[in-house]
Amino acid sequence: xxDFVVIAPALILLLASGVVLFVAISGPGTLRPVVLGALVIxxxxxxxxxxxGQNAEAFGxxxxxxxxxxxxxxxxxxxxxxxxxxGSEWIESRAQRGEVYGxxxxxxxxxxxxxxxxxLIMIFVALETTSIAQFILAGIARDxxxxxxxxxYLLTGSVSAAVLxxxxxxxxxxxxxxxxQGIAAYVAAAPEGGRLALLFAFAxxxxxxxxxxxxxxxxxxxxxxxxxxxxxxxxFLSVASKAAGFAIVLRVFYVGLGGGDxxxxxxxxxxxxxxxxxxxxxxxxxxxxxxDVKRLLGYSSxxxxxxxxVGLAAVAAGSTNGASGVLFFLGTYAATNLGxxxxxxxxxxxxxSDQIRDYAGLARRSPWLAGILTLCLLSLTGIPPxxxxxxxxxxxxxxxxxxGASEFTSNLGAQMVGAPPFVANLVDGVVExxxxxxxxxxxxxxxxxxxxxxxxxxxxxxxxxxxxSALRVPAGVQGVVAVAAFGVVLFGLAPTxxxxxxxHAAAALH
Amino acid sequence: MIPADFGRVxxxxxxxxxxxxxxxxxxxxxxxxxxxxxxxxxxxNAIYECGVESEGTAWGQFNAxxxxxxxxxxxxxxxxxxxxxxxxxxxxxxxxxxxVSIAKAAIFMGVLAFGLAYAWRRGALEWR
Numbered sequence: 001x002x003d004f005v006v007i008a009p010a011l012i013l014l015l016a017s018g019v020v021l022f023v024a025i026s027g028p029g030t031l032r033p034v035v036l037g038a039l040v041i042x043x044x045x046x047x048x049x050x051x052x053g054q055n056a057e058a059f060g061x062x063x064x065x066x067x068x069x070x071x072x073x074x075x076x077x078x079x080x081x082x083x084x085x086x087g088s089e090w091i092e093s094r095a096q097r098g099e100v101y102g103x104x105x106x107x108x109x110x111x112x113x114x115x116x117x118x119x120l121i122m123i124f125v126a127l128e129t130t131s132i133a134q135f136i137l138a139g140i141a142r143d144x145x146x147x148x149x150x151x152x153y154l155l156t157g158s159v160s161a162a163v164l165x166x167x168x169x170x171x172x173x174x175x176x177x178x179x180x181q182g183i184a185a186y187v188a189a190a191p192e193g194g195r196l197a198l199l200f201a202f203a204x205x206x207x208x209x210x211x212x213x214x215x216x217x218x219x220x221x222x223x224x225x226x227x228x229x230x231x232x233x234x235x236f237l238s239v240a241s242k243a244a245g246f247a248i249v250l251r252v253f254y255v256g257l258g259g260g261d262x263x264x265x266x267x268x269x270x271x272x273x274x275x276x277x278x279x280x281x282x283x284x285x286x287x288x289x290x291x292d293v294k295r296l297l298g299y300s301s302x303x304x305x306x307x308x309x310v311g312l313a314a315v316a317a318g319s320t321n322g323a324s325g326v327l328f329f330l331g332t333y334a335a336t337n338l339g340x341x342x343x344x345x346x347x348x349x350x351x352x353s354d355q356i357r358d359y360a361g362l363a364r365r366s367p368w369l370a371g372i373l374t375l376c377l378l379s380l381t382g383i384p385p386x387x388x389x390x391x392x393x394x395x396x397x398x399x400x401x402x403x404g405a406s407e408f409t410s411n412l413g414a415q416m417v418g419a420p421p422f423v424a425n426l427v428d429g430v431v432e433x434x435x436x437x438x439x440x441x442x443x444x445x446x447x448x449x450x451x452x453x454x455x456x457x458x459x460x461x462x463x464x465x466x467x468x469s470a471l472r473v474p475a476g477v478q479g480v481v482a483v484a485a486f487g488v489v490l491f492g493l494a495p496t497x498x499x500x501x502x503x504h505a506a507a508a509l510h
Numbered sequence: 511m512i513p514a515d516f517g518r519v520x521x522x523x524x525x526x527x528x529x530x531x532x533x534x535x536x537x538x539x540x541x542x543x544x545x546x547x548x549x550x551x552x553x554x555n556a557i558y559e560c561g562v563e564s565e566g567t568a569w570g571q572f573n574a575x576x577x578x579x580x581x582x583x584x585x586x587x588x589x590x591x592x593x594x595x596x597x598x599x600x601x602x603x604x605x606x607x608x609x610v611s612i613a614k615a616a617i618f619m620g621v622l623a624f625g626l627a628y629a630w631r632r633g634a635l636e637w638r
Contacts, residue, residue: 018624025631 006058006065009042009073013109017102024098035101039081046073061179062119071505072115072247079240079334080108086342086480087232089349096140107133111244120168120178123248131157138229149228156221164208170201180256190263199267202257212245215305216278226298234294235341238301243330246308250323254509260318269316272309273438279306280445287452292354293344304333310442311395317435319402323506325395331498332387332491339484340376343369350471356456361465370460372485377453379488382446387491396439403435578634585622
């Protein structure tokens with residue numbers, strides 16, 4: 001029984017999902033209060049678990065509730081509430097609203113379980129539960145675009161699940177254990193004979209999770225699904241699903257593969273460094289050419305996943321701030337992206353288009369939405385004083401710190417005296433401090449991203465609107481975007497509480 | 511230790527492959543040795559489908575409506591897979607936790623029954 005209390009927040013959401021579906025098939029009824037009530041109760045329960053400050057394990061250690069899982073539980077629940085409030089106009093207008101609510105609750109509940117999983121089997125079950133609910137959600141609008149999105153998501157998701165499971169099978173075969181602690185014990189013994197097999201296994205695992213995080217080269221589904229799926233579902237995928245993906249990667253690679261202390265740490269630091277650079281560059285270059293806002297945000301989310309992966313590389317390279325950097329980034333990204341997506345939902349519901357050119361002159365038709373959307377775009381670019389700026393600084397700084405570049409530059413002065421060895425040393429130093437190169441790529445990419453984010457903002461503010469009628473937005477939606485915008489500014493000006501929470505959560509992984 | 515474990519799996523694979531292959535090989539050998547007759551006719555060469563006459567080719571298109579029934583069937587399939595080991599272990603479970611084990615199975619079946627009820631209610635069992 002005590003086991004079920006530990007996973008209560010997830011259970012509440014899964015039970016509520018069943019209740020919502022039951023009400024939906026037994027006739028017309030109001031569902032939104034049940035959905036929001038369950039989410040609030042689950043969130044409060046998770047917070048209470050966190051306030052207790054104690055780590056709890058359940059089901060023989062397969063589930064572990066600690067500050068890390070609580071951080072993500074609150075993040076995921078808050079994001080789901082925001083998506084449901086912001087998208088309620090669309091959801092309530094659908095015949096399948098019961099299914100939308102039920103699947104969202106099931107998916108969110110499974111995400112909570114995923115961030116708490118401490119065992120390969122539990123991880124897989126939770127990951128598949130959340131994914132399958134999302135496959136259906138992506139195709140739920142039943143038009144050609146949405147069906148295509150659902151099918152593409154299902155096919156790529158199934159393949160990546162198979163790849164992930166193959167990696168898990170290797171990890172189990174090598175270590176003889178499905179628990180992350182058991183695998184950690186195997187890795188800590190640093191068996192040279194198993195090194196290649198271990199690298200192969202974690203490359204497969206990274207590929208499987210890479211699909212959830214949407215990092216290059218496992219991103220191909222993202223633009224099509226983001227564009228085709230209903231915007232409500234897209235926002236849910238881009239915030240909650242991505243956060244859960246990064247959460248489980250951090251837990252598996254930190255707890256299971258020994259973080260920056262393991263003998264294979266350098267290998268996966270390089271792997272994530274390369275993936276991060278590829279994601280940022282590809283995502284931003286592809287986003288430059290987009291005319292559809294949802295597709296643009298799809299590529300932008302690939303690029304942002306690359307930014308977060310810089311933090312993963314920093315973790316592997318031994319940074320103490322890498323993990324908290326990932327958490328802080330995900331927190332600010334949730335506020336920023338939700339703000340942007342809810343604005344897009346509200347606007348496209350009214351102008352009936354997802355084209356950037358149809359956003360022309362939005363500032364005159366709805367100053368409120370245009371202002372907040374612009375603020376979110378500034379934050380996505382990483383311009384102060386928004387949260388996105390601090391998140392980038394934090395995560396890039398952790399990478400620089402891990403690369404040891406600061407001591408390198410101070411040594412450089414001493415080496416200036418003899419010129420020929422200096423050049424050789426410089427080359428050696430750069431190769432050795434390759435993580436700095438990743439940060440350089442990241443900063444260059446920020447400049448590229450400014451182009452398409454700000455071009456969109458310029459269209460909204462400077463261009464002539466096709467018609468001047470004001471866009472009326474319900475108070476609920478205005479409230480959600482206001483809270484998101486408040487978060488963007490708050491985390492940008494007073495980030496200390498969120499950083500403290502992120503550091504506290506990351507410390508639980510040790 | 512590990513080779514021995516995989517050895518068992520290997521043995522199972524060999525056994526599994528030889529089970530269908532052996533009759534075919536023996537039949538061919540008997541034919542070569544002129545120990546069995548060979549008088550094929552259309553009925554003998556037809557695909558065996560439990561006595562039902564086969565229609566068309568295997569590459570024909572199937573009605574998409576079948577998939578709903580296939581999905582519904584999965585409910586019962588999963589039910590059996592999980593209930594079988596549960597039933598086998600009842601001998602010991604009935605002593606240690608008699609009511610709890612029944613309740614757990616009841617919850618499991620309740621979830622599946624709800625799935626079926628949902629499919630029924632949404633018209634998945636109608637041939638439309």
